[in-house]
Amino acid sequence: MALAFTSQLIGQGLLVFALRHFSPLVVGLALLTQPAMAVAAGWLVFSERLGPADFAGMALVAAGLVLARSTER
Numbered sequence: 054m055a056l057a058f059t060s061q062l063i064g065q066g067l068l069v070f071a072l073r074h075f076s077p078l079v080v081g082l083a084l085l086t087q088p089a090m091a092v093a094a095g096w097l098v099f100s101e102r103l104g105p106a107d108f109a110g111m112a113l114v115a116a117g118l119v120l121a122r123s124t125e126r
Contacts, residue, residue: 089114
């Protein structure tokens with residue numbers, strides 16, 4: 054319970070704090086990278102095998118990030 058509480062409190066608190074310094078788009082894009090980073094960490098740290106669905110998901114997230122970034126300007 055303490056880990057969940059502190060990670061949510063600190064993590065969400067930092068996101069809200071970051072909104073004062075960055076646009077909501079940048080914060081949203083940072084949130085979209087979390088699943089890809091979790092997959093990469095699982096692969097590196099725990100030697101998890103990545104399947105086609107994992108690569109497809111990372112490609113979709115990357116395409117979404119590029120699309121969102123290109124429409125910002």
